[in-house]
Amino acid sequence: MSDRTDFHFEAGELSCEGAGLSALAEEFGTPLYVTSRRSLVESYREFEAAFASLPHLTCYSVKANFNLNVIREFGELGAGCDVNSGGELYRALQAGVPSERIIVAGVGKRPDEIAYALKSGVLLLKVESLSELRAIDRIAGEEGVVASVALRVNPNVTAETHPYITTGDSKEKFGIDEAELPGIFSLLGTLHNVRLIGLDMHIGSQIFDTEFYVAALTKLLDVFSYARGAGFAIEYLDIGGGFPVTYDPMKPATAIERFAEKLVPMLKETGAKVILEPGRFLVANSTVLLSKILYKKSNHTGKKFFVVDAGMTELIRPALYQSHHEVLSVRQHDQRVVADVVGPVCESSDFFARGREIDDAPEGGLLAVMSCGAYAAVMASNYNGRLRPAEVMVDGGESRLMRRRETLEQLTAHDVFTPRSL
Template identity: 40%
Template sequence: MDHFDYRDGALHAEDVPLAEIAAAVGTPCYVYSCATLERHFRVMDEALAGMPHVVCFAVKALSNVAVLRFLARLGAGMDVVSEGELRRALAAGVPGAKIVFAGVGKTGAEMAAALQAGVGQFNVESEPELERLSEVAVSMGAQAPVAVRVNPDVDAKTHAKISTGKAEDKFGVPISRAPEVYARAAALPGIRVVGVDVHIGSQLTALEPFEQAFSRVAALVGALREAGHDIARIDVGGGLGVPYVRSNEAPPLPFDYGAVVRRTVGGLGAEIVVEPGRLIAANAGVLLASVIYRKRGEARDFLILDAAMNDLIRPAMYDAHHDIVAVREPEAGAAILPADIVGPVCESGDAFAKARPMPPLAAGELVAIRSAGAYGAVMSSEYNTRPLVPEVLVSKDRFDVVRRRPTYAEMIERERIPDWLG
């Protein structure tokens, strides 16, 4: 469920017509709904009711500081994977103790920044990282709370580029070697073992891989406790998929996911950490765009938008499906014809949809690319020297620009010409 719907023939974000936002801000722009963000956060939080737990939003999905502040006020912690994301979470008012620092390639400088911020947990992914973290913590006179990320060798049955839990993936340490890694962690100065971490991928549409992974983690927790480790926290990661509206994916409900967590690791007396990103953000956002031209092709028409692959790269990178709808509701009986919906970037891959049934749209009319709240703005670029698009946050009948569009002058002024070029 989201809060983007038609009222009186016009698509709204909560109580605000999207056409009003387009007129005030220009297109393309991202529009996020606070009501949808809140609903999705609460659904996940309620799915884990009865177990000690914390929901840490995966900042990599949507990192706008205003969005992070909104989620933090609901009680969310944050899952970060870089010093930049850490600084965003702190700027949003998230206490360090509710921040989990993940990622396979943390630098010494990032570790120091996280220790200075008092993060609640480092998810360590290799022995060299563990050794480096120990060195940094000792140099600062600090203790680093650590959960080792284990790779359970479970096929998440998702897109190859977002699968993270198979033996050939770069993430975590093999679960078979976890006991020796934990033994080393316990012996290192500046390291305090607090838990176990696992994350097997993103956009999972079945519960079986979770069940397999969490069951293996439960067995590992028992073995680690027998070896004398105080495992007080089990981080089950994120990855539960979302419905991309008219796609064929039908992910399980958060309630059913919570039941898997409950029966596998919920009885171990540990705090459960869950790190959803897409689940909370995807259907809370749309990319609002205008038609530049309707172009007649040999086999079908092309709708050329002012949004492009640099603004939303998921279709080009993952062949991802996004529902695309007219902001002006089509009249009953309006002709629906197939059209390729593309952007203006000079790449054949700059396409959002192929042969998509669409009503007749003319230049200047608006479309909304739905389910774009996760991995949309965060993965955007200035390719073709196209400015990063604004982000707009809606709450009931109010909207505010929470990231403005830079000017071309600002983009160019970031660069300099060496003196020797005259």
């Protein structure tokens, strides 16, 4: 189940693999990201089991959570990585993932990032435009190599998800439009420094309906047939990620097995090796964000607020996507209250929950914002001069620091005072 979790209440206190969250907050401070290693491993195994009958490579989508320890866990389990920048490529390599298991995506790759990927010996680069294909050919020639590439096809399938995380619609910036494909294939026949080995699609994130994948894959398979008929030896079919997880218990995600049941038969017929790019699926429910209640207040209407020491700088998804995250009191209480859980940042969108019924925890108590393993720490910022939190991994009840809390000195480490004219 994609909504599995290794966070449970034991004797009235929320714990991670048996480690009490109160003790972790006391040791490492708040705000604090706490990750369950067991959750990472089991989510990966669940995903692999669903697609086991296919010859495939699972490339963890690093953008979801790029902590080196998280990347390393998946790499040691046999995964590759899907990276979207030179920085993500660097992180994947630093975490020990072999370059031949790394694929490079991104709609706006800089020339230096393309060169870095080629020098690193990655499996392939995904091409998202005619101009980019020409750039890769030129840079590969300068480096004296032949670049292995895959075409990212925009299947023009609008999946039912938040508009900011749909990527397979022709109105969006991603991929190559169907109408451009003949020109792309024609150009490929004239280039000497690129080799087409794959086709790729990605239609978005948090997609609950399997039929959107079926519709997009049907279009990709049409392109596959055309490409092979034109003489291109397509070795890989990359169907992207976007598989859903449960954030709201009232809206459970579609099981990964349902997607496999639909997609595996279609893919088996091709004889190609399949690339899958799960990110959120593997990490979302592995992590909680611990926060301390600084103040409780109410206004003249009786509306109640819990003001906590974490905010949109640590988890921007509610502000950016209006996304739901469960908020639990680390210690259970008999009384419940309806309140807004808000952060300290000077923006009205700085909240984790509005009008939510939660335990009536006291000031100084701890709240856990659930499902913060994906697109939380990676999107954290220093807005309002805030320090990015520490990150801790729990493994069998033992905890270890996997990212230090930022310091005030680090906030200004890259600032340079410019000379003043006399």
